[in-house]
Amino acid sequence: MPRKATKDRATYCSFCGRPKANNLRFISGIDAYICEDCVKIAHEILLDEEKTKREFKTFNLPTPNEIKAYLDQYVISQDLAKKVLSVAVYNHYKRIKNPKKDVELEKTNVLLIGPTGSGKTLLANTLAKLLDVPFAIFDVTSLTESGYVGEDVEAILLRLIQNAGGDLDRASYGIVYLDEIDKIAYKPTIGRDVSGEGVQEELLKLLEGNTVSVPMKSNKKMLEQGSFQLDTSDILFILGGAFVGVEDIVRNRIGSTEMGFKSNVKDVTQYTYNDLLSLVEPHDLVKYGFLPEFIGRIPLIVPLHSLGKAELIKILTEPRNSIIKQYQRFFEMENTKLTFTDDALEAIAEISIETNTGARGLRNIIEKSLLETMFKLPTIKIEKPVEEVIVDKEVITSGKEPVIIYTDNLRRRKKSL
Ligand SMILES: Nc1ncnc2c1ncn2[C@@H]1O[C@H](COP(=O)(O)OP(=O)(O)OP(=O)(O)O)[C@@H](O)[C@H]1O
Numbered sequence: 367m368p369r370k371a372t373k374d375r376a377t378y379c380s381f382c383g384r385p386k387a388n389n390l391r392f393i394s395g396i397d398a399y400i401c402e403d404c405v406k407i408a409h410e411i412l413l414d415e416e417k418t419k420r421e422f423k424t425f426n427l428p429t430p431n432e433i434k435a436y437l438d439q440y441v442i443s444q445d446l447a448k449k450v451l452s453v454a455v456y457n458h459y460k461r462i463k464n465p466k467k468d469v470e471l472e473k474t475n476v477l478l479i480g481p482t483g484s485g486k487t488l489l490a491n492t493l494a495k496l497l498d499v500p501f502a503i504f505d506v507t508s509l510t511e512s513g514y515v516g517e518d519v520e521a522i523l524l525r526l527i528q529n530a531g532g533d534l535d536r537a538s539y540g541i542v543y544l545d546e547i548d549k550i551a552y553k554p555t556i557g558r559d560v561s562g563e564g565v566q567e568e569l570l571k572l573l574e575g576n577t578v579s580v581p582m583k584s585n586k587k588m589l590e591q592g593s594f595q596l597d598t599s600d601i602l603f604i605l606g607g608a609f610v611g612v613e614d615i616v617r618n619r620i621g622s623t624e625m626g627f628k629s630n631v632k633d634v635t636q637y638t639y640n641d642l643l644s645l646v647e648p649h650d651l652v653k654y655g656f657l658p659e660f661i662g663r664i665p666l667i668v669p670l671h672s673l674g675k676a677e678l679i680k681i682l683t684e685p686r687n688s689i690i691k692q693y694q695r696f697f698e699m700e701n702t703k704l705t706f707t708d709d710a711l712e713a714i715a716e717i718s719i720e721t722n723t724g725a726r727g728l729r730n731i732i733e734k735s736l737l738e739t740m741f742k743l744p745t746i747k748i749e750k751p752v753e754e755v756i757v758d759k760e761v762i763t764s765g766k767e768p769v770i771i772y773t774d775n776l777r778r779r780k781k782s783l
């Protein structure tokens with residue numbers, strides 16, 4: 367009976383189901399047949415996979431020094447964080463490119479802790495631009511425990527797979543940046559906490575390295591159309607958060623251990639915010655509201671410090687796409703030069719420090735000071751060409767309008783000289 371059944375089946379390709387025809391050659395297996403077109407397609411798939419693997423092997427990995435030099439162009443200061451990230455990313459790829467199993471090379475997930483506007487998200491975005499590997503940035507505030515409204519942790523992996531162009535192999539050695547991680551701290555006071563401990567437990571599955579089934583749709587309401595199986599063991603996780611208040615936990619810890627010590631120990635009240643941040647230890651984060659096993663999966667905790675006046679001024683002017691350069695470009699498009707006096711830059715930095723927004727507040731201050739001018743300039747220009755707009759200290763501190771220098775005046779002045 368098997369012979370006859372096989373014979374019948376021999377008239378159809380077991381893969382595409384097309385019937386055998388004179389111009390289509392068939393190859394027979396033990397109990398299946400394949401047409402020449404399906405063979406060609408299968409061959410192409412295999413070649414493609416080989417190519418991806420080859421590409422990864424020959425992918426030109428920048429050295430830690432080169433990675434840092436690139437970050438330096440965009441991120442001011444925060445040298446420790448830049449160094450740690452450069453080494454972590456470099457080692458991550460070394461590990462995967464050399465899959466010798468004699469010594470198990472564990473990955474080093476990294477946690478960046480620093481105040482708002484100190485450059486955490488900027489570092490992640492800049493790294494993602496540099497590296498020619500799948501990189502997903504995910505804000506965990508949108509995550510909730512499975513079964514609740516919000517996104518499941520699998521959505522993180524789906525984004526990584528999408529950024530890898532659907533290539534699971536590439537996604538499995540990608541990098542995931544989990545932003546605002548402090549927002550999923552466990553707060554026992556609010557009872558049933560769907561955005562705390564439960565989410566941490568689910569994230570832990572990814573951090574630990576598991577094969578996770580990733581639904582093809584991230585939205586629960588959409589029908590699942592199947593799933594990907596992704597092994598997370600080789601994915602590098604970088605986490606970032608402001609951890610507001612963690613400095614108090616560190617201060618209390620130091621304060622209590624110092625009691626009874628002699629007077630040569632630095633008084634705990636003398637520690638600055640930046641000092642305290644650089645002393646954060648894993649158990650401080652457990653106290654902050656994280657599961658010990660979660661924190662245990664992040665071997666490196668790196669502080670970013672709050673930015674001082676000189677650093678803020680550098681941020682305004684130095685990075686390749688600094689805020690001032692961006693505004694100057696806008697004005698350039700109107701054929702107008704935009705100038706900030708030195709004391710205006712200082713005043714912007716001072717206001718930003720007062721409002722405790724780090725570099726995050728800088729753009730807002732500039733935007734406010736230039737709003738009127740940006741509104742009027744295109745109209746004024748039609749009647750009188752504008753050569754330059756100058757922002758001085760008073761524009762920033764007392765809302766005065768910037769000084770406008772008209773081209774005619776300038777020419778006249780030059781003539782009279
Ligand atoms: N070290 C820095 N160098 C250059 N620009 C910076 C730096 N830190 C912050 N900025 C600027 O401030 C903006 C906000 O920074 P970023 O988004 O990195 O803050 P964050 O540390 O992630 O803060 P939050 O905790 O509020 O998310 C950036 O777009 C960038 O322009």
Ligand SMILES: [Mg+2]
Pocket residue numbers: 486487488545546
């Ligand atoms: Mg951020």
